[in-house]
Amino acid sequence: MKPVSQYEQDISSIRLMMEKSVKFISLSGLSGVLAGVYALAGATAAYFMIHYPASPFEYRMYSVNSEEVIGNLLGIAALVLVASLLTGILFSSRKAKKQNTTLWNPVSKTLFLNLAVPLVTGGIFVLIVLYNGHFGIAAPATLIFYGLALISASSQTFEEVRYLGFCEIVIGLIAAAMPGFGLLFWAIGFGVLHIIYGSLMYFRHDQ
Amino acid sequence: MKNPFDNLDKMLEHRLRLQIMSILIMHDAYDFNALKDLLGVTDGNLASHIKALEKEKYVLVHKTFVDRKPNTKYKASERGRNAFKKHIDALEAVIKSQK
Numbered sequence: 001m002k003p004v005s006q007y008e009q010d011i012s013s014i015r016l017m018m019e020k021s022v023k024f025i026s027l028s029g030l031s032g033v034l035a036g037v038y039a040l041a042g043a044t045a046a047y048f049m050i051h052y053p054a055s056p057f058e059y060r061m062y063s064v065n066s067e068e069v070i071g072n073l074l075g076i077a078a079l080v081l082v083a084s085l086l087t088g089i090l091f092s093s094r095k096a097k098k099q100n101t102t103l104w105n106p107v108s109k110t111l112f113l114n115l116a117v118p119l120v121t122g123g124i125f126v127l128i129v130l131y132n133g134h135f136g137i138a139a140p141a142t143l144i145f146y147g148l149a150l151i152s153a154s155s156q157t158f159e160e161v162r163y164l165g166f167c168e169i170v171i172g173l174i175a176a177a178m179p180g181f182g183l184l185f186w187a188i189g190f191g192v193l194h195i196i197y198g199s200l201m202y203f204r205h206d207q
Numbered sequence: 208m209k210n211p212f213d214n215l216d217k218m219l220e221h222r223l224r225l226q227i228m229s230i231l232i233m234h235d236a237y238d239f240n241a242l243k244d245l246l247g248v249t250d251g252n253l254a255s256h257i258k259a260l261e262k263e264k265y266v267l268v269h270k271t272f273v274d275r276k277p278n279t280k281y282k283a284s285e286r287g288r289n290a291f292k293k294h295i296d297a298l299e300a301v302i303k304s305q306k
Contacts, residue, residue: 021230
Protein backbone atom coordinates (compact mmCIF):
# COMPACT_ATOMS: atom_id res chain seq x y z
CA MET A 1 0.00 0.00 0.00
CA LYS A 2 1.27 3.45 -0.90
CA PRO A 3 0.30 6.84 0.55
CA VAL A 4 -2.72 8.43 -1.13
CA SER A 5 -0.67 11.21 -2.71
CA GLN A 6 1.12 8.46 -4.66
CA TYR A 7 -2.18 7.25 -6.06
CA GLU A 8 -3.03 10.78 -7.11
CA GLN A 9 0.27 10.89 -8.97
CA ASP A 10 -0.59 7.55 -10.57
CA ILE A 11 -3.71 9.11 -12.01
CA SER A 12 -1.94 12.15 -13.38
CA SER A 13 0.72 9.94 -14.94
CA ILE A 14 -2.02 7.95 -16.69
CA ARG A 15 -3.48 11.13 -18.07
CA LEU A 16 -0.09 12.29 -19.30
CA MET A 17 0.67 8.97 -20.99
CA MET A 18 -2.72 8.75 -22.67
CA GLU A 19 -2.34 12.26 -24.00
CA LYS A 20 1.27 11.81 -25.08
CA SER A 21 0.40 8.61 -26.91
CA VAL A 22 -2.34 10.21 -29.02
CA LYS A 23 -1.27 13.85 -29.31
CA PHE A 24 1.77 15.22 -31.02
CA ILE A 25 2.86 17.94 -28.62
CA SER A 26 6.06 19.02 -30.31
CA LEU A 27 4.38 21.07 -33.02
CA SER A 28 6.13 24.42 -32.89
CA GLY A 29 4.07 27.60 -32.74
CA LEU A 30 7.01 29.72 -33.81
CA SER A 31 7.30 27.85 -37.10
CA GLY A 32 3.64 28.71 -37.74
CA VAL A 33 4.45 32.40 -37.37
CA LEU A 34 7.36 32.04 -39.79
CA ALA A 35 5.19 30.13 -42.28
CA GLY A 36 2.80 33.09 -42.15
CA VAL A 37 5.64 35.49 -42.81
CA TYR A 38 6.81 33.45 -45.83
CA ALA A 39 3.25 33.38 -47.18
CA LEU A 40 2.92 37.15 -46.86
CA ALA A 41 6.27 37.64 -48.60
CA GLY A 42 5.13 35.27 -51.36
CA ALA A 43 1.79 37.05 -51.69
CA THR A 44 3.57 40.41 -51.95
CA ALA A 45 5.80 39.10 -54.72
CA ALA A 46 2.74 37.73 -56.51
CA TYR A 47 0.99 41.06 -56.13
CA PHE A 48 3.78 42.88 -57.94
CA MET A 49 3.61 40.26 -60.65
CA ILE A 50 -0.11 40.33 -61.40
CA HIS A 51 -1.83 43.36 -59.80
CA TYR A 52 0.66 46.14 -59.66
CA PRO A 53 0.07 49.09 -60.06
CA ALA A 54 -3.58 48.47 -59.03
CA SER A 55 -4.24 48.54 -55.28
CA PRO A 56 -4.20 45.08 -53.66
CA PHE A 57 -7.64 45.82 -52.17
CA GLU A 58 -9.24 46.51 -55.51
CA TYR A 59 -11.47 43.85 -57.03
CA ARG A 60 -9.75 42.38 -60.07
CA MET A 61 -11.91 41.93 -63.15
CA TYR A 62 -9.32 40.34 -65.38
CA SER A 63 -7.74 36.94 -65.06
CA VAL A 64 -4.12 36.03 -65.36
CA ASN A 65 -3.59 34.34 -68.67
CA SER A 66 0.06 34.24 -69.58
CA GLU A 67 1.71 30.92 -69.01
CA GLU A 68 4.90 32.57 -67.88
CA VAL A 69 3.12 34.40 -65.04
CA ILE A 70 1.38 31.20 -63.95
CA GLY A 71 4.72 29.41 -63.92
CA ASN A 72 6.22 32.14 -61.74
CA LEU A 73 3.25 32.05 -59.36
CA LEU A 74 3.56 28.30 -59.03
CA GLY A 75 7.27 28.75 -58.34
CA ILE A 76 6.52 31.23 -55.52
CA ALA A 77 3.87 28.93 -54.06
CA ALA A 78 6.23 25.95 -54.12
CA LEU A 79 8.98 28.02 -52.49
CA VAL A 80 6.62 29.15 -49.70
CA LEU A 81 5.47 25.56 -49.16
CA VAL A 82 8.97 24.07 -49.01
CA ALA A 83 10.30 26.84 -46.76
CA SER A 84 7.33 26.44 -44.40
CA LEU A 85 7.69 22.66 -44.24
CA LEU A 86 11.44 22.82 -43.58
CA THR A 87 10.96 25.45 -40.86
CA GLY A 88 8.18 23.38 -39.31
CA ILE A 89 10.29 20.22 -39.24
CA LEU A 90 13.37 22.01 -37.91
CA PHE A 91 11.58 23.87 -35.10
CA SER A 92 9.41 20.91 -34.13
CA SER A 93 12.39 18.57 -33.93
CA ARG A 94 14.11 21.11 -31.69
CA LYS A 95 11.06 21.28 -29.49
CA ALA A 96 10.85 17.48 -29.42
CA LYS A 97 14.44 17.28 -28.26
CA LYS A 98 13.68 19.74 -25.47
CA GLN A 99 10.70 17.61 -24.42
CA ASN A 100 12.87 14.50 -24.45
CA THR A 101 10.77 12.83 -27.09
CA THR A 102 11.16 12.06 -30.77
CA LEU A 103 9.86 13.84 -33.85
CA TRP A 104 9.02 10.65 -35.72
CA ASN A 105 6.80 8.44 -33.58
CA PRO A 106 3.50 6.60 -34.05
CA VAL A 107 1.54 9.77 -33.28
CA SER A 108 3.37 12.01 -35.70
CA LYS A 109 3.09 9.29 -38.35
CA THR A 110 -0.70 9.31 -38.01
CA LEU A 111 -0.67 13.10 -37.94
CA PHE A 112 1.38 13.20 -41.12
CA LEU A 113 -0.89 10.76 -42.92
CA ASN A 114 -4.06 12.58 -41.90
CA LEU A 115 -2.53 15.84 -43.08
CA ALA A 116 -1.08 14.46 -46.29
CA VAL A 117 -4.16 12.78 -47.75
CA PRO A 118 -6.33 15.92 -48.14
CA LEU A 119 -3.28 18.07 -48.87
CA VAL A 120 -1.91 15.93 -51.70
CA THR A 121 -5.42 15.48 -53.13
CA GLY A 122 -5.87 19.26 -53.07
CA GLY A 123 -2.46 19.85 -54.62
CA ILE A 124 -3.17 17.52 -57.53
CA PHE A 125 -6.66 18.97 -57.93
CA VAL A 126 -5.30 22.52 -58.14
CA LEU A 127 -2.67 21.51 -60.69
CA ILE A 128 -5.41 19.93 -62.83
CA VAL A 129 -7.70 22.97 -62.73
CA LEU A 130 -4.75 25.26 -63.48
CA TYR A 131 -3.83 23.08 -66.42
CA ASN A 132 -7.40 23.46 -67.67
CA GLY A 133 -7.19 27.22 -67.35
CA HIS A 134 -9.48 27.77 -64.34
CA PHE A 135 -7.06 30.07 -62.55
CA GLY A 136 -9.67 31.58 -60.25
CA ILE A 137 -10.19 28.29 -58.44
CA ALA A 138 -6.58 27.95 -57.30
CA ALA A 139 -6.64 30.30 -54.30
CA PRO A 140 -9.95 29.15 -52.78
CA ALA A 141 -9.16 25.47 -53.46
CA THR A 142 -5.76 25.60 -51.71
CA LEU A 143 -7.38 27.31 -48.71
CA ILE A 144 -10.26 24.82 -48.51
CA PHE A 145 -8.13 21.70 -48.89
CA TYR A 146 -5.61 23.03 -46.37
CA GLY A 147 -8.45 23.67 -43.91
CA LEU A 148 -9.75 20.12 -44.41
CA ALA A 149 -6.24 18.75 -43.91
CA LEU A 150 -5.88 20.64 -40.62
CA ILE A 151 -9.21 19.39 -39.34
CA SER A 152 -8.40 15.83 -40.29
CA ALA A 153 -5.04 16.06 -38.47
CA SER A 154 -6.27 18.02 -35.48
CA SER A 155 -7.16 15.03 -33.31
CA GLN A 156 -3.45 14.19 -33.17
CA THR A 157 -2.32 17.58 -31.93
CA PHE A 158 -3.35 20.77 -30.18
CA GLU A 159 -7.03 21.67 -30.18
CA GLU A 160 -6.38 25.06 -31.80
CA VAL A 161 -5.40 23.43 -35.07
CA ARG A 162 -9.03 22.37 -35.60
CA TYR A 163 -10.24 25.96 -35.32
CA LEU A 164 -7.51 27.16 -37.64
CA GLY A 165 -8.85 24.58 -40.10
CA PHE A 166 -12.41 25.94 -39.82
CA CYS A 167 -11.15 29.50 -40.40
CA GLU A 168 -9.21 28.42 -43.50
CA ILE A 169 -12.32 26.75 -44.95
CA VAL A 170 -14.50 29.81 -44.31
CA ILE A 171 -11.95 32.11 -45.93
CA GLY A 172 -11.61 29.66 -48.82
CA LEU A 173 -15.37 29.65 -49.41
CA ILE A 174 -15.54 33.45 -49.31
CA ALA A 175 -12.63 33.56 -51.74
CA ALA A 176 -14.51 31.19 -54.04
CA ALA A 177 -17.42 33.63 -54.11
CA MET A 178 -15.12 36.55 -54.93
CA PRO A 179 -12.42 35.25 -57.24
CA GLY A 180 -11.14 38.77 -57.92
CA PHE A 181 -9.90 38.95 -54.34
CA GLY A 182 -8.21 35.54 -54.55
CA LEU A 183 -4.73 36.75 -53.75
CA LEU A 184 -5.92 38.93 -50.87
CA PHE A 185 -7.80 36.05 -49.25
CA TRP A 186 -4.88 33.74 -49.87
CA ALA A 187 -2.64 36.21 -48.02
CA ILE A 188 -5.12 36.39 -45.14
CA GLY A 189 -5.56 32.61 -44.91
CA PHE A 190 -1.96 31.51 -45.22
CA GLY A 191 -0.25 34.65 -43.92
CA VAL A 192 -2.27 36.51 -41.32
CA LEU A 193 -4.04 33.46 -39.82
CA HIS A 194 -0.77 31.54 -39.47
CA ILE A 195 0.84 34.45 -37.69
CA ILE A 196 -2.12 34.83 -35.30
CA TYR A 197 -2.44 31.08 -34.58
CA GLY A 198 1.30 30.54 -34.48
CA SER A 199 1.80 33.21 -31.85
CA LEU A 200 -1.20 31.94 -29.88
CA MET A 201 0.28 28.42 -29.87
CA TYR A 202 3.71 29.79 -29.07
CA PHE A 203 2.50 31.48 -25.91
CA ARG A 204 0.28 28.57 -24.88
CA HIS A 205 2.46 25.57 -25.61
CA ASP A 206 6.03 26.52 -26.50
CA GLN A 207 7.21 27.69 -23.11
CA MET B 208 -17.47 -0.84 5.14
CA LYS B 209 -15.15 -2.50 2.71
CA ASN B 210 -11.65 -1.10 2.56
CA PRO B 211 -11.24 0.60 -0.85
CA PHE B 212 -7.56 -0.37 -0.86
CA ASP B 213 -8.57 -4.02 -1.27
CA ASN B 214 -9.82 -3.40 -4.77
CA LEU B 215 -6.50 -2.09 -6.04
CA ASP B 216 -4.73 -4.38 -8.48
CA LYS B 217 -1.31 -5.41 -7.20
CA MET B 218 -0.04 -5.77 -10.73
CA LEU B 219 -1.01 -2.20 -11.60
CA GLU B 220 0.19 -0.56 -8.42
CA HIS B 221 3.55 -0.23 -10.07
CA ARG B 222 3.66 3.13 -11.86
CA LEU B 223 5.42 1.92 -15.01
CA ARG B 224 3.08 -1.05 -15.49
CA LEU B 225 0.13 1.27 -15.04
CA GLN B 226 1.55 3.63 -17.67
CA ILE B 227 2.14 0.78 -20.10
CA MET B 228 -1.47 -0.35 -19.72
CA SER B 229 -2.80 3.20 -20.15
CA ILE B 230 -0.98 3.52 -23.48
CA LEU B 231 -2.07 0.10 -24.73
CA ILE B 232 -5.67 0.84 -23.87
CA MET B 233 -5.67 3.89 -26.13
CA HIS B 234 -4.33 2.00 -29.14
CA ASP B 235 -4.99 -1.13 -31.15
CA ALA B 236 -1.37 -2.14 -30.89
CA TYR B 237 1.89 -0.50 -29.91
CA ASP B 238 5.41 -1.61 -30.66
CA PHE B 239 8.20 -2.09 -28.17
CA ASN B 240 10.49 0.70 -29.31
CA ALA B 241 7.72 3.29 -29.54
CA LEU B 242 6.66 2.32 -26.04
CA LYS B 243 10.23 2.70 -24.84
CA ASP B 244 10.56 6.18 -26.38
CA LEU B 245 7.26 7.36 -24.99
CA LEU B 246 7.96 6.15 -21.47
CA GLY B 247 11.63 7.12 -21.50
CA VAL B 248 12.83 3.88 -19.91
CA THR B 249 15.56 1.35 -20.69
CA ASP B 250 15.07 -1.82 -22.73
CA GLY B 251 15.58 -4.10 -19.76
CA ASN B 252 13.28 -2.22 -17.46
CA LEU B 253 10.46 -2.14 -20.00
CA ALA B 254 10.97 -5.78 -20.98
CA SER B 255 10.76 -7.07 -17.42
CA HIS B 256 7.57 -5.17 -16.64
CA ILE B 257 5.92 -6.13 -19.91
CA LYS B 258 6.82 -9.72 -19.17
CA ALA B 259 5.01 -9.43 -15.85
CA LEU B 260 1.91 -8.04 -17.57
CA GLU B 261 2.15 -10.77 -20.17
CA LYS B 262 2.29 -13.46 -17.49
CA GLU B 263 -0.83 -12.02 -15.91
CA LYS B 264 -2.43 -12.17 -19.42
CA TYR B 265 -3.08 -8.42 -19.37
CA VAL B 266 -1.22 -7.95 -22.64
CA LEU B 267 -1.01 -10.00 -25.81
CA VAL B 268 2.19 -10.21 -27.81
CA HIS B 269 2.49 -10.24 -31.59
CA LYS B 270 5.91 -11.02 -32.92
CA THR B 271 6.48 -10.27 -36.58
CA PHE B 272 9.34 -9.36 -38.86
CA VAL B 273 9.64 -6.01 -40.60
CA ASP B 274 12.44 -5.98 -43.16
CA ARG B 275 13.81 -9.11 -41.54
CA LYS B 276 14.13 -7.34 -38.21
CA PRO B 277 12.06 -8.62 -35.31
CA ASN B 278 9.20 -6.33 -34.46
CA THR B 279 7.20 -6.92 -31.31
CA LYS B 280 3.77 -5.43 -30.91
CA TYR B 281 1.69 -5.44 -27.75
CA LYS B 282 -2.05 -5.28 -27.29
CA ALA B 283 -4.17 -4.92 -24.18
CA SER B 284 -6.27 -8.04 -23.68
CA GLU B 285 -9.89 -7.98 -22.64
CA ARG B 286 -8.75 -9.19 -19.23
CA GLY B 287 -6.20 -6.37 -19.08
CA ARG B 288 -8.81 -3.75 -20.01
CA ASN B 289 -11.16 -4.96 -17.30
CA ALA B 290 -8.37 -5.01 -14.73
CA PHE B 291 -7.32 -1.48 -15.72
CA LYS B 292 -10.86 -0.20 -15.37
CA LYS B 293 -11.29 -1.87 -11.99
CA HIS B 294 -8.00 -0.44 -10.81
CA ILE B 295 -8.96 3.09 -11.87
CA ASP B 296 -12.30 2.75 -10.08
CA ALA B 297 -10.42 1.58 -6.99
CA LEU B 298 -8.01 4.54 -7.24
CA GLU B 299 -10.98 6.86 -7.41
CA ALA B 300 -12.53 5.23 -4.35
CA VAL B 301 -9.26 5.45 -2.41
CA ILE B 302 -8.86 9.14 -3.15
CA LYS B 303 -12.49 9.87 -2.35
CA SER B 304 -12.30 8.01 0.93
CA GLN B 305 -9.43 10.23 2.06
CA LYS B 306 -11.31 13.47 1.50
